[in-house]
Amino acid sequence: MSAPVDNLMMDYPLTITQFFERSRRLWAKKVLSTRVPGQPLFRYTYADFAARTQRLAGGLTALGMRRGDRVATLAWNSHRHLELYWAIPLMGGVLHTLNFRLAPRDLTYIVNHARDTIVFCDASTWPVLDTIRKDCPSIRTIVVMKDTPEAPVPPGALEYESLLASATPAAAWPQLAETQAAAMCYTSGTTGNPKGVVYTHRAIYLHCLAESMTDTMALSERDVILHIVPMFHANAWCVPFAAVMLGATQIFGGPNPQPRDIAGIVQAEKVTFVGAVPTVWIAVKELVEKEGYDISSIRMIPSGGSAVPPSLMDVFEKKFGASMMHAWGMTEMTPLGTISRLKSYMRDLPDAEQLAIRAKQGYAAAGVDLRVADEHGREAPWDGTTMGEIQVRGPWILKSYYDAPESADRFTPDGWFRTGDLATIDAEGYIQITDRTKDVIKSGGEFMSSVALESLIMGHPDVLEAAVIAVPHPKWIERPLACVVPKAEAKGRLTEGDIIEFLRPQVAKWMLPDEVVFIDAVPKTGVGKFDKKVLRERYKGWQAKDG
Numbered sequence: 001m002s003a004p005v006d007n008l009m010m011d012y013p014l015t016i017t018q019f020f021e022r023s024r025r026l027w028a029k030k031v032l033s034t035r036v037p038g039q040p041l042f043r044y045t046y047a048d049f050a051a052r053t054q055r056l057a058g059g060l061t062a063l064g065m066r067r068g069d070r071v072a073t074l075a076w077n078s079h080r081h082l083e084l085y086w087a088i089p090l091m092g093g094v095l096h097t098l099n100f101r102l103a104p105r106d107l108t109y110i111v112n113h114a115r116d117t118i119v120f121c122d123a124s125t126w127p128v129l130d131t132i133r134k135d136c137p138s139i140r141t142i143v144v145m146k147d148t149p150e151a152p153v154p155p156g157a158l159e160y161e162s163l164l165a166s167a168t169p170a171a172a173w174p175q176l177a178e179t180q181a182a183a184m185c186y187t188s189g190t191t192g193n194p195k196g197v198v199y200t201h202r203a204i205y206l207h208c209l210a211e212s213m214t215d216t217m218a219l220s221e222r223d224v225i226l227h228i229v230p231m232f233h234a235n236a237w238c239v240p241f242a243a244v245m246l247g248a249t250q251i252f253g254g255p256n257p258q259p260r261d262i263a264g265i266v267q268a269e270k271v272t273f274v275g276a277v278p279t280v281w282i283a284v285k286e287l288v289e290k291e292g293y294d295i296s297s298i299r300m301i302p303s304g305g306s307a308v309p310p311s312l313m314d315v316f317e318k319k320f321g322a323s324m325m326h327a328w329g330m331t332e333m334t335p336l337g338t339i340s341r342l343k344s345y346m347r348d349l350p351d352a353e354q355l356a357i358r359a360k361q362g363y364a365a366a367g368v369d370l371r372v373a374d375e376h377g378r379e380a381p382w383d384g385t386t387m388g389e390i391q392v393r394g395p396w397i398l399k400s401y402y403d404a405p406e407s408a409d410r411f412t413p414d415g416w417f418r419t420g421d422l423a424t425i426d427a428e429g430y431i432q433i434t435d436r437t438k439d440v441i442k443s444g445g446e447f448m449s450s451v452a453l454e455s456l457i458m459g460h461p462d463v464l465e466a467a468v469i470a471v472p473h474p475k476w477i478e479r480p481l482a483c484v485v486p487k488a489e490a491k492g493r494l495t496e497g498d499i500i501e502f503l504r505p506q507v508a509k510w511m512l513p514d515e516v517v518f519i520d521a522v523p524k525t526g527v528g529k530f531d532k533k534v535l536r537e538r539y540k541g542w543q544a545k546d547g
């Protein structure tokens with residue numbers, strides 16, 4: 001009988017401890033910094049970061065954190081937040097990032113549901129915590145980080161730097177299983193209560209490798225990364241984890257970064273990689289066009305969270321020399337799902353065709369199984385026109401929400417996660433999101449994509465932003481209403497007719513919005529996406545012109 005051939009490789013756990021230890025040894029001289037309003041960037045080295053993370057880990061033990069305890073952060077992007085990103089999971093705790101822009105009611109629900117025990121908050125976000133803490137009995141310790149030098153520490157709270165100063169650095173990391181929880185994040189709960197997603201060490205480990213691949217974000221030690229995606233949002237797309245693994249130079253955006261801060265840092269620090277949702281880039285584009293910053297050091301702007309208008313990608317690339325890449329994902333997916341890169345044989349296509357492909361959300365990243373399916377799980381043909389729900393499987397996709405048995409219907413019987421996003425998939429495997437199930441417009445028997453209309457309207461030179469929602473219609477059931485924000489210089493000049501005539505040659509007749517309303521700004525969610533819930537509420541009694 002021959003010797004067994006299977007399973008002769010080590011069962012080495014895929015925990016982020018490996019990344020941290022390697023990073024500590026290799027990248028000691030590399031630099032991390034944080035924007036401090038009104039001051040030069042605060043800078044320190046990876047050696048400082050590692051030493052402070054070890055101290056923080058000792059401090060967490062002193063505060064009584066045990067394995068599996070949820071430790072919350074309520075903070076802007078900073079080097080301190082990065083220390084928490086690492087120290088908590090390295091010690092076996094669960095980093096629970098809280099979005100301080102949520103309504104107090106939702107935030108209270110989330111803290112109580114997760115049973116957070118310790119909360120680290122910035123002095124500038126303290127008022128949010130102060131509002132809810134009396135209703136959150138699980139919180140036993142609050143640690144305040146002075147994100148501006150003069151910030152006071154509220155009575156009863158500990159101060160972050162004092163905690164570090166008095167702590168004994170952790171001498172060794174505990175042995176953790178790769179399935180152990182490392183981090184946690186709640187989705188914003190567009191229907192029902194917010195739901196918790198718990199990332200295992202293994203999911204983060206594999207996701208870091210996947211997003212560093214050349215054919216995804218090509219992250220590397222050579223990158224200078226500016227963190228603008230909030231660290232409370234889907235692990236800031238996991239980039240702070242991957243960047244430490246790689247030893248990249250990192251700059252944290254600090255409290256409330258504005259377009260001028262972003263463009264200024266990019267120019268001064270020669271940033272090569274900076275992600276953010278499209279609404280941020282719309283504002284940066286306006287500023288750079290007016291004031292002429294040099295942002296050509298950027299090799300990649302990953303953008304997603306909502307559809308990136310192709311016109312925006314075009315300006316960044318052609319005018320500013322900063323390449324934008326469209327990606328799709330969700331909190332439930334750690335978050336990477338697809339990335340829109342041209343295949344090598346598409347490089348010779350005419351410019352407009354290349355842009356049209358890159359404006360799609362892209363094809364599945366290696367490691368993600370993806371199908372567009374009808375309600376029975378039947379896969380849609382790869383024809384670029386049949387619409388279905390995107391369903392996914394993979395090692396960094398949740399198999400269950402935290403303590404939410406009512407969400408079992410988000411999974412198919414054969415083990416796929418139902419994303420709630422509607423899309424088409426073309427012959428090359430590129431998906432195009434047509435809507436979230438709740439945003440799609442049902443006009444007559446046809447489904448109409450609000451996202452497609454928005455992207456087109458935002459291509460009008462006088463338009464700053466546009467959101468399209470469904471309004472009830474007696475004959476057609478629903479019709480699209482376009483809510484348009486004109487650029488400052490076009491206010492009062494831009495008309496409904498201008499928008500309709502601009503769209504007419506680009507869409508089928510039945511897709512033309514019946515009406516256009518001009519508004520001052522599109523309401524945004526806590527993470528800067530268009531909040532169509534608010535618009536739907538505002539226009540819920542809307543009477544269609546011909547209705």
Ligand code: ADP
Pocket residue numbers: 187188189190234303304305306307308326327328329330331332361419420421433435436527529
């Ligand atoms: P939230 O529910 O708070 O928006 P997520 O950040 O997890 O939470 O949002 C994920 C959703 O964002 C996806 O399900 C999808 O609807 C939308 N989305 C993400 N990326 C894109 C993209 N590139 N284009 C269109 N929609 C996107």
